[in-house]
Amino acid sequence: MxxxxxxxxxxxxxxxxxxxxxxxxxxxxxxxxxxxxxxxxxxxxxxxxxxPVDQVVGETTLGAVLALLSLLLAFSFGNALSLAQERKAVLVQEAAAISTGFLRADYLPEPGRTKLKTALLEYAETRLLTDQETFRSLEALQRFIGTSLEAQSKLWPITLGATSDPVPPPLKTFVAASINEVLDAHLDRTRTFSNPVxxxxxxxxxxxxxxxxxxxxxxxxxxxxxxxxxxxxxxxxxxxxxxxxxxxxxAVEGSVTTDTTAMNVTIFEMRLALSGDS
Structure with missing residues (x-):
């Protein structure tokens, strides 16, 4: 399924x-x-x-409707603005988690080190959401999430393989904890896909x-x-x-789009580090 x-x-x-x-x-x-x-x-x-025509007809109704409209617009704008700020915050947090996992992988022996770092880079590249057409339908958005989940599913098995014996237990915990943070960051990102209104x-x-x-x-x-x-x-x-x-x-259309600078910089540095390792 x-x-x-x-x-x-x-x-x-x-x-x-x-x-x-x-x-x-x-x-x-x-x-x-x-x-x-x-x-x-x-x-x-x-x-x-x-x-006769009542000269004050509809004043009460009009006033009540305008007051209700003002209240709804205020709440809607506030919720939308909060979501926009949260999108940026969770993207920065996810970029930081991926970067941390990438750096901690340096403590692992080869070939697990390069394999884990490559998997993290491939996963990070699936986390960038820039195409406006992605949000045009539920199916397109699910395809984007599916591609990211496919790359994500490789992280933990690779981590287990890279931290297998004779890697010391403290180092296993050190690396595995950072990968857990990467996986948990996905849940925070997914929450921001929901519409506040x-x-x-x-x-x-x-x-x-x-x-x-x-x-x-x-x-x-x-x-x-x-x-x-x-x-x-x-x-x-x-x-x-x-x-x-x-x-x-x-998130990706109009004048108030999600700032992806943090993730872009993280991906660039990861590519640079991998090219230097090779």
């Missing part, structure tokens, strides 16, 4: 960030305009029927945003006001906030 089938809760983004930006750029002002036209039509029907919550936030703009435009049309530039400025700010949240949640 493939281990990757258990990684079914990892977040993937079938829609690119550019597509998200275009959809939001069209949908948000459209919601305000639709609300305005609906309110204007309702006002015309009321006046034609000789009925579920798809249901994201849909709710988007729906509430569209509803707030619709109600804002609807109230303006109902009380006989024009749809001014202020409404579109508000729509623009909502666009920036929603796009920023979506951007921050993506």
């Amino acid at each position: 493939e281990t990757t089938i258990y990684y079914d809760q990892v977040a993937h983004f079938p829609i690119s960030l550019r597509t998200v930006a275009i959809c939001l750029l069209v949908a948000l002002p459209t919601a305000a305009v639709s609300g305005f036209l609906t309110g204007k039509h309702r006002r015309a029907n009321l006046l034609a029927a000789g009925m 579920s798809h249901v919550t994201q849909s709710m936030i988007l729906s509430l945003t569209l509803a707030s703009l619709f109600l804002l435009g609807n109230r303006a049309g109902l009380v006989g006001r024009e749809l001014t530039w202020r409404t579109f400025v508000f729509s623009g700010f909502l666009f920036v906030v929603l796009l920023s949240i979506s951007d921050t949640m993506r």
Whole structure:
């Protein structure tokens, strides 16, 4: 049974960030305009029927919706930002663990030393996540994890072989502990693949945003006001906030990507060390 089938809760983004930006750029002002036209039509029907138009209609509802929207946006942005920072932190920790294991392997005799160091290098190269298409589907992300797990599965058997007798027990513990840290770092990395904001919550936030703009435009049309530039400025700010949240949640796409410098430097130094050994 493939281990990757258990990684079914990892977040993937079938829609690119550019597509998200275009959809939001069209949908948000459209919601305000639709609300305005609906309110204007309702006002015309009321006046034609000789009925009065309440000048404060919908104020309470609009205020409650905007307050709820503000709360949800604040929590969503905070969670996405925390995840982005955690991704960087766990990547640095994993790079440090791999580097430590690589250096401690120098204490082992040949041929186990070179074999373990080579396996660590090959494993580190599978830990770099830079392709945007990897997150396009769950299957693609599982394939990436599967490739990494395949390289990971070689580490412990090679470690056992490299630390077999007559290697002294203290040295066995010294090297094996560092490889354990490398294996444990995988679990921390996997945790950051999860989305802090579920798809249901994201849909709710988007729906509430569209509803707030619709109600804002609807109230303006109902009380006989024009749809001014202020409404579109508000729509623009909502666009920036929603796009920023979506951007921050993506590890390898957009302007807020995970910094892989630590892992890149570690891999470079490992390659350099192996080329020097040979």
